Amino acid sequence: MSSAPAPSARRPGAAVPAAVWVDGALVPDGHPAVHALDHGLVVGDGVFETCKVVDGRPFALTLHLRRLERSAAGLGLAAPEEDVVRAAVREVLAALGPAAASARLRITATSGPGPLGSERVPGAGTLVVAAAPLSPWPAGARAVTVPWTRNERSAVAGLKTTSYAENVVALARARERGASEALLANTRGQLCEGTGSNVVVAVGDELLTPPLASGCLAGTSRLLLLRWAAQEGLPVREADLPYEELGRAPEVLLTSSTRDVQPLAAVDDRPLTTSALGRAAVELFARRAAQDDDPQP
Ligand SMILES: Cc1ncc(COP(=O)(O)O)c(C=O)c1O
Structure with missing residues (x-):
């Protein structure tokens, strides 16, 4: 050693x-x-x-x-x-x-x-x-909307490249506003992802996350949430969402490798709730991740 x-x-x-x-x-x-x-x-x-x-x-x-x-x-x-x-x-x-x-x-x-x-x-x-x-994320994480877009038609859309300066700028804007994530639309005005996370939004009785065609990264945590939710009958699925959904959704969650499934307390200072479904998604991820720390593709 x-x-x-x-x-x-x-x-x-x-x-x-x-x-x-x-x-x-x-x-x-x-x-x-x-x-x-x-x-x-x-x-x-x-x-x-x-x-x-x-x-x-x-x-x-x-x-x-x-x-x-x-x-x-x-x-x-x-x-x-x-x-x-x-x-x-x-x-x-x-x-x-x-x-x-x-x-x-x-x-x-x-x-x-x-x-x-x-x-x-x-x-x-x-x-x-x-x-x-790695320190745990503090409770009560907040996100902001930003005026910049993800280009879903970019040569590097969906690739995790070291060209992350756009994310640096957007995250700095979030930090200036007391938030820990910035959420981006794509060029079609659809909800895409965060600078280092995928986004999940409560609509009706479901949790919806933008499809990969939105230009978002194929997040490992997003994949596992979708897979495990499908296996256990939790209503979580992919769907196109307008960016404006962030201004009305009662509940927004982030997924990422360091966050797992993280309910947000606010987007742009608009307070959010965490529903029983949101809590079930958090619990499901924690439980299944503890059972298998190397899920296969
Ligand atoms: C742009 C972007 N989207 C989404 C994610 C979430 O991916 P994962 O769940 O694999 O961490 C990340 C991870 O850092 C990211 O950089």
Whole structure:
């Protein structure tokens, strides 16, 4: 087992350093370990996954690795070898030590060092696996609407690429307004997703989530909620929704790897309720995730 490398002071505010692995070896947190002209850094030419880690075990790692492959294929990148990624994950979580009881794991694969423009040169990619402690989301999470849209016809729609600057801007707007997520429409004015989450809205006696054709990411948590709800007869399904639904729905929930199923307390300062159905969705996810931490695709 590898021991954690010495931490550095590069992550201000971090009580426990991240464990970081780059292209075959653990490196000290904050240590410069990626080529300055990595195309992932220069133009965002890369893909990534974020998993939650519970009691030292990554949740739904297989689903995340399959999506990493799909994202890489969508960019025309070779996905990293699965065995290598899984071994790196084990090494990183061992290095994180007791902090792996509740952590966030990030797997990033880029096209590797490249030119200063958008053209990609063939070559070895860069693989980074990192984990850091994860604090639970506080209760009473709020979201806001934003004026920017997701482009469901984009070349990278539905791919989890490292080009996340749009999400950074939208999330910063949410933070300015005291919220923890921003919810986006697509170019057709339909509800799409959050900057790092899928969205579920109560309409009548059902919970509805936008279909993948909306341009949203195929969230692993969204998939599991839909699957487990169908198996247990809970009315949760995909449906197109106008963005304006956020202004009238009594209940809105988010799904993501770090949130699981998270009821929102408000959208744009409009208070929301959590119904028995919403609570059942939260309970269903928690129960089924505890029974199987690596659901298969
Ligand atoms: C844009 C976006 N949508 C949805 C999600 C939710 O996906 P998952 O449930 O796999 O975490 C994420 C995850 O970070 C995301 O970045």
